[in-house]
Amino acid sequence: MPLAHPVPNPLPSADEASAGPLSRRKFLTYVVAAPVLTVAASSTGTLIAPGKAYAVVPSPPQPENILDLGDVMVAATKQAQDLLVLEVTTDNRVVFRMPRAEVGQGITTALAMVVADEIDARLADVDVPLEDARQDLGTAQSTGGSSSVRSLWDPVRSIAAEARARLVTAAAKRWDLPASSLTTRDTTVRAPDGRTATYGSLTEAAAKVDQPAVPTDPKPSSEYRVIGTSTARIDARSIVTGAAKYALDVNVPDALPTVVARPPTINGKVKTYDAAAALKMPGVVAITKLPSGIAVTAKTFDQALKAKSAVQVTWAAGTVDGVSDADIDARLTAAIPPMTPAPPLTQRVDATFEFAFVNHAPMEVGSAVADVQSGSAEVWVASKSPTGAQSAVADATKLSVDEVTLHVVRGGGSFGRRLYHEPAVEAALVSQAIKQPVKLMWTRNDDMRHGRVRPRSHHQLRAVHARGDVLSYEHRMACVELDLGSGTGQALVDAGYINPTIGAAFFNLSQSCPYNFGPVTESLNEVSYDMPTAAWRSVYSAQARTAEEILVDEIAKGLGTDPVAMRRKFLKTGEARAVLDKVAAAGNWGRTMSSKTAQGVALHAEYRSIAACLVEIDCRSDKPRVTKAVMALDVGRQVNPSGLRAQAMGSLIDGISTVLLAGNHLDDGAFREGSYSDFKYARQADAPLVCDVHLVGGTGKPGGVGELCVPAAAGAVANAYARATGSKPRKFPINF
Amino acid sequence: MPTYAFTLNGKKVTVDAPADMPLLWVLRDLLGVTGPKYGCGVGVCRACTCHVNGKAVQVCTLTAAEVVGKKVTTIEGLAPEGGLHPVQQAWLDEDVAQCGFCQPGQIMQATALLNSNRNPSDTDIDQIMNVCRCGTYCRIRKAIKRAASTM
Numbered sequence: 001m002p003l004a005h006p007v008p009n010p011l012p013s014a015d016e017a018s019a020g021p022l023s024r025r026k027f028l029t030y031v032v033a034a035p036v037l038t039v040a041a042s043s044t045g046t047l048i049a050p051g052k053a054y055a056v057v058p059s060p061p062q063p064e065n066i067l068d069l070g071d072v073m074v075a076a077t078k079q080a081q082d083l084l085v086l087e088v089t090t091d092n093r094v095v096f097r098m099p100r101a102e103v104g105q106g107i108t109t110a111l112a113m114v115v116a117d118e119i120d121a122r123l124a125d126v127d128v129p130l131e132d133a134r135q136d137l138g139t140a141q142s143t144g145g146s147s148s149v150r151s152l153w154d155p156v157r158s159i160a161a162e163a164r165a166r167l168v169t170a171a172a173k174r175w176d177l178p179a180s181s182l183t184t185r186d187t188t189v190r191a192p193d194g195r196t197a198t199y200g201s202l203t204e205a206a207a208k209v210d211q212p213a214v215p216t217d218p219k220p221s222s223e224y225r226v227i228g229t230s231t232a233r234i235d236a237r238s239i240v241t242g243a244a245k246y247a248l249d250v251n252v253p254d255a256l257p258t259v260v261a262r263p264p265t266i267n268g269k270v271k272t273y274d275a276a277a278a279l280k281m282p283g284v285v286a287i288t289k290l291p292s293g294i295a296v297t298a299k300t301f302d303q304a305l306k307a308k309s310a311v312q313v314t315w316a317a318g319t320v321d322g323v324s325d326a327d328i329d330a331r332l333t334a335a336i337p338p339m340t341p342a343p344p345l346t347q348r349v350d351a352t353f354e355f356a357f358v359n360h361a362p363m364e365v366g367s368a369v370a371d372v373q374s375g376s377a378e379v380w381v382a383s384k385s386p387t388g389a390q391s392a393v394a395d396a397t398k399l400s401v402d403e404v405t406l407h408v409v410r411g412g413g414s415f416g417r418r419l420y421h422e423p424a425v426e427a428a429l430v431s432q433a434i435k436q437p438v439k440l441m442w443t444r445n446d447d448m449r450h451g452r453v454r455p456r457s458h459h460q461l462r463a464v465h466a467r468g469d470v471l472s473y474e475h476r477m478a479c480v481e482l483d484l485g486s487g488t489g490q491a492l493v494d495a496g497y498i499n500p501t502i503g504a505a506f507f508n509l510s511q512s513c514p515y516n517f518g519p520v521t522e523s524l525n526e527v528s529y530d531m532p533t534a535a536w537r538s539v540y541s542a543q544a545r546t547a548e549e550i551l552v553d554e555i556a557k558g559l560g561t562d563p564v565a566m567r568r569k570f571l572k573t574g575e576a577r578a579v580l581d582k583v584a585a586a587g588n589w590g591r592t593m594s595s596k597t598a599q600g601v602a603l604h605a606e607y608r609s610i611a612a613c614l615v616e617i618d619c620r621s622d623k624p625r626v627t628k629a630v631m632a633l634d635v636g637r638q639v640n641p642s643g644l645r646a647q648a649m650g651s652l653i654d655g656i657s658t659v660l661l662a663g664n665h666l667d668d669g670a671f672r673e674g675s676y677s678d679f680k681y682a683r684q685a686d687a688p689l690v691c692d693v694h695l696v697g698g699t700g701k702p703g704g705v706g707e708l709c710v711p712a713a714a715g716a717v718a719n720a721y722a723r724a725t726g727s728k729p730r731k732f733p734i735n736f
Numbered sequence: 737m738p739t740y741a742f743t744l745n746g747k748k749v750t751v752d753a754p755a756d757m758p759l760l761w762v763l764r765d766l767l768g769v770t771g772p773k774y775g776c777g778v779g780v781c782r783a784c785t786c787h788v789n790g791k792a793v794q795v796c797t798l799t800a801a802e803v804v805g806k807k808v809t810t811i812e813g814l815a816p817e818g819g820l821h822p823v824q825q826a827w828l829d830e831d832v833a834q835c836g837f838c839q840p841g842q843i844m845q846a847t848a849l850l851n852s853n854r855n856p857s858d859t860d861i862d863q864i865m866n867v868c869r870c871g872t873y874c875r876i877r878k879a880i881k882r883a884a885s886t887m
Contacts, residue, residue: 104835104870232831239836240824240843242771242811249770257765282754300765301774302757363775363783363837363869412773412837413869444776642831646872650834653871676867677780685862687873 037088037166037206064512070607070704072509073140073147080140081155085131086115086163092187092200094121094163096156097131101143101384102235103362103414105706106643109234110149111156113640117226118160118218119167120184121199128234133386133406143384144419144535146607146704149639153702157218165212170205171197172213179213221637221699228698230642235410247367247409248439250380255369255437256285257301258430261308262293262450265318265669266531270294274312281307286434292422292450295430297438305443319530321669325456328480328529328666329354332458335478335525339462346466349558353461353547354731356663357480357671358454359447360536361679364412366442366451370427372397373435377404381424382411389421393428415654416535417452420483445674453664453671454536455480455526459547463517463555470555470570473517477507477544481526483533507540513548514605515570537654538707541606542714546659549602549715550729553722563601563719564589575697576605579612579632582694587614587630596620597627600720604711607704609635610697613652613712615688617720624724624734626656626717628690634697635705645693648709652691655713657682659721663733680735740800744769745813751800759795759803760784763810771811771840775867782866785841786810792848811840814847823847826883834870842866846880855884 080099087095096115102108108128116123134141140151164184171189172179174197183190187199199206221227238244263269273294275287283303288295294311298304342348368381370393377399383389383406390406397404411418427440442451457479464472484502507524524540536542556566564584571577580603583589589599596619603612616628631648638644661680665672673679718729737752744767751766758777763769763786772795775783779797786795787809795808815821820828823846833839845866849856861877868876 104833104837106834230831232828233833235836236828236831236833237820239833239839240811240820240827241815242840244836245770246773246837248764248774251768300757300761302754302761302765305777361869363773363781363835363867365774411835413835415869441774444778444781646831646834646870646875649874650871653868653873675776675778675780677778681867681869682871682873683867684864684873684876687871687877689858689877691874 037163037203064509064606067509068607069145069506069509070147070150073142073145074151076138076140077151077155080137081158083134083136084155084159086159088163088167088199088203088206090200090203092125092198093127094119094125094187094199095127095129098128099131099134099137099141100148100152101382101386101408101411101414101418102130103143103382103384103411103418105148106233106640106646107148109231110639110643111152112234113226113231114153114156115160117224118157119164121187123226123231123234125187130408130410132408133383133390135387135390135401138387141387144416146706146708149702150607150704153637161218162212162216165214165216166206166209167199167202169209169213170202174202174205227637227639228641231640232642244410246364246412247369247380247382248441250369250409252369252371252380252437252439255371255439256297256299257304258295258297258427258438258440259301259304259308259443260290260293260295260426260440260446261311261313262446263315263318265321266450266671267320268318269316271314271316273314277312278307278310281310285436287311288430288433290426290429292426295426295440297430297434301441318669320666323529323666324668325356325666328456328527329458331527332456332478335527336458336460336476337523337525339460339476340472340474340521342462342464346464346471347558349463349465349551349555351461351547351551351554351728352730353459353550355457355543355658356733356736357456357666358536358658358662359451359664359671359673359679360415360417360534361447361676361681362411362413362415362417365444365447366423367440368421368423368427369437369439370424370431371437372428372432375399375403377428379404379406379424379428380409381406381421382409382414382418383421383424384414384418385421389424392421392425396425397428397432415537420452420534448664448674448679449671450532452483452532452534454542455482455533456666457543459544461547461551463551465555465559468559470515470517472519473513474521475544475548476523476525477540478525478527479543480531480533481528482535482539484535510539510541510606511544512605514572514576514603515552515567516572517570537651538710541604541707541711542658545604545711546714546718549604549711550718550722553719554728562590567601567603571603575634576603576610578696579603579610579634582632582696583612583614583630586632586692586694589614596724598720598724600716600718600723602712602715602719604708604715607708609633609703609705609708611648611709611712613655613709613716615716615720617717617724619721619724624660624721625686626688626720629688630692630694631709631712632694632696633705633708635695635708636697636700636703638695638698639702641695644695644705647705648693649691651707651709652713653682653687654710655717656686659714659717659732660735661686661733663736738801740804742803742805743807745809753800755801756799759798759800759808762800763795769810769812773837773840775838781838782845783838783841785844785866787844787848790848790851792845811844814843821847822887823850823879823883826879826886829882830875830879832872832875832879834872838866838868842868842876846876846883850880850884850887854887856880
């Protein structure tokens with residue numbers, strides 16, 4: 001029977017909330033009227049009003065050093081931390097509702113570890129379900145900018161420590177012992193006399209605790225038992241047994257398979273269509289016209305796919321018909337401003353780089369399940385911006401946002417793609433039109449030809465040097481406009497940036513040169529095309545910092561210096577040198593290698609973390625292969641070393657793929673590639689036989705890691721290729 | 737509609753399906769077996785890899801008619817209920833998975849390889865064409881070698 005509960009420190013009233021975070025109490029605690037302990041807040045430290053602190057981009061040249069995108073997400077999450085929910089159930093489960101998407105990056109495991117350590121629970125007793133879309137969380141529910149662990153670290157430790165203190169207090173009352181005499185471990189409170197009580201047995205009493213009788217501060221790092229210990233994914237068993245459920249595996253009764261006939265070119269529209277033949281085909285239930293094409297709903301996906309081919313559609317032109325890569329290249333070249341002339345008596349190193357469009361190509365295609373009824377909608381989708389998806393579904397279906405329930409389900413990869421949610425909107429529209437639940441799937445062709453891409457980009461770089469010193473460094477990037485309107489981009493809008501400048505703001509907040517190269521000028525000009533782009537793992541850095549790391553090798557050549565020695569000399573920080581030194585030593589930098597094989601090295605610092613990568617490449621055939629990789633990371637506090645290594649290895653494969661193999665051609669308004677047969681993302685035979693990841697540093701707070709290693713890996717692969725072949729690679733991927 | 741009978745994860749099943757219905761959709765839409773995943777529909781990503789009579793096949797390019805009387809094994813049937821196959825255990829020991837979407841197919845492919853070759857070389861492992869977009873390849877290689885030493 002539900003009990004009545006005191007609410008010691010309720011959520012701020014509307015008046016308090018509108019007065020801004022500065023007016024909040026320093027210790028903000030809220031226990032909801034639930035039958036068990038449910039801590040929804042514990043804030044320590046002073047909150048900062050974003051409107052005051054974050055509305056202005058700090059002065060160039062390197063604002064990223066002062067404030068980066070992760071800081072924006074940290075601030076957004078901190079403001080919302082009183083809305084995070086941690087529950088202890090009567091059956092002794094500790095449940096943290098994760099306000100993020102799990103798309104393989106391992107954050108459910110990392111946060112389960114943080115909760116387990118801080119509340120003193122067995123890891124196996126911790127559940128981390130993904131939170132439904134909650135408008136009160138807003139962009140604090142976005143997954144992006146490699147910021148999830150970084151931004152949840154403080155708030156989650158705080159609420160777990162608060163919960164632990166209340167459980168201890170409840171046990172002290174039950175046993176009539178001083179709370180300070182009790183200890184906690186393995187989801188259990190222990191008394192000095194040997195008595196024990198599980199958290200589950202205490203949770204109802206703990207929910208009634210007015211004021212914890214022991215400190216609610218998170219424990220010191222010296223007491224960590226779980227944080228910092230390599231831990232296998234908490235969902236690993238469900239994955240290897242096939243039990244893990246992705247959107248199309250969720251059992252929504254009677255949800256009907258649905259696919260969409262899409263135009264031959266990007267953003268083409270339906271002019272006329274004839275579905276008579278398709279409607280007569282076996283199993284076909286309905287045909288629905290959507291803004292994006294003609295949806296076919298049937299009893300099986302096989303029937304839907306066959307009927308899709310039978311729908312006769314005439315298409316109006318798309319939004320980039322007539323545009324091919326060469327046309328874009330001409331505009332990108334024109335968008336790069338003139339470089340600053342080198343002063344007399346100096347030498348310069350110039351380089352121009354081009355990077356192709358790259359599809360995100362997550363293994364799980366765009367998918368969503370929707371059940372829209374009169375006055376309500378329920379949607380299941382792997383969304384990295386669930387509140388954005390919820391709003392988009394509400395807009396499309398003419399429902400109010402609070403009539404839309406949006407469940408975030410695990411995603412089969414993202415790499416930026418699931419910041420956008422077209423499948424959720426399409427599924428909702430079809431369900432609303434046919435008054436039945438549907439499960440809508442994009443085909444791989446749909447994902448390749450109508451999904452989003454990393455924008456094609458050009459880079460002009462110039463370093464001026466004299467007498468062994470680099471005097472100035474200039475990098476002018478131009479790319480197809482990046483759509484940042486969701487997730488982290490929205491967080492920037494919320495933080496006061498104005499829409500047309502979001503790309504430039506994002507660029508400024510993500511780019512910094514880790515070297516002492518004198519005055520540094522880095523700028524971005526975007527060229528607008530009406531085509532679907534999206535942030536792709538590490539966003540502008542994937543190209544910009546890769547280009548920069550290639551230039552560093554070319555400067556080294558100009559100076560007659562070894563690439564590692566060159567970097568050691570010019571790196572700004574000892575921490576970065578330590579990371580570089582680690583790969584150089586562990587990777588046996590400079591060892592003698594056969595002709596057409598070589599080592600390459602690169603470094604990247606972002607997200608308050610540093611990564612270096614050393615690879616060995618074999619270019620003796622026309623199919624270059626990275627044979628070995630050694631990586632080193634300093635990510636500050638290491639929550640799950642195993643997960644960190646996985647992120648590094650995955651980024652390495654991204655580096656190999658985007659530098660050597662995988663990209664997308666735009667031909668007359670349509671992408672040429674249609675599947676993994678021609679989008680040549682790396683496979684086992686392209687991966688190194690050896691990949692060692694070393695973790696260095698390890699103190700302080702966690703930095704970001706999800707995207708960290710992509711530029712270091714890509715730069716190392718390109719530099720190794722250049723050294724092995726004696727060439728200067730300029731266009732990526734090289735085998736395109 | 738024609739009827740096809742085969743063995744699925746050790747149990748006899750009979751389905752009514754069009755002759756050209758890919759086995760992937762027979763499994764997922766008619767039989768509710770969702771371990772095999774759609775990733776491309778044309779046999780190139782291999783996320784749907786299952787075993788037919790012990791051999792790895794892409795069920796998106798195979799029809800129900802082609803497996804009549806044969807033994808089809810999906811990831812759900814690789815080990816007895818509640819247990820783990822040595823390859824699955826190796827996957828846990830090496831913490832292979834990230835997003836996990838391709839992993840049922842990877843595990844079925846690796847198991848088929850090990851069934852025919854108890855000690856695969858790096859060159860043998862390189863022949864695996866299953867795409868993993870998270871880039872877990874190095875751990876897959878280690879897990880296969882670990883499983884080889886325990887099977």
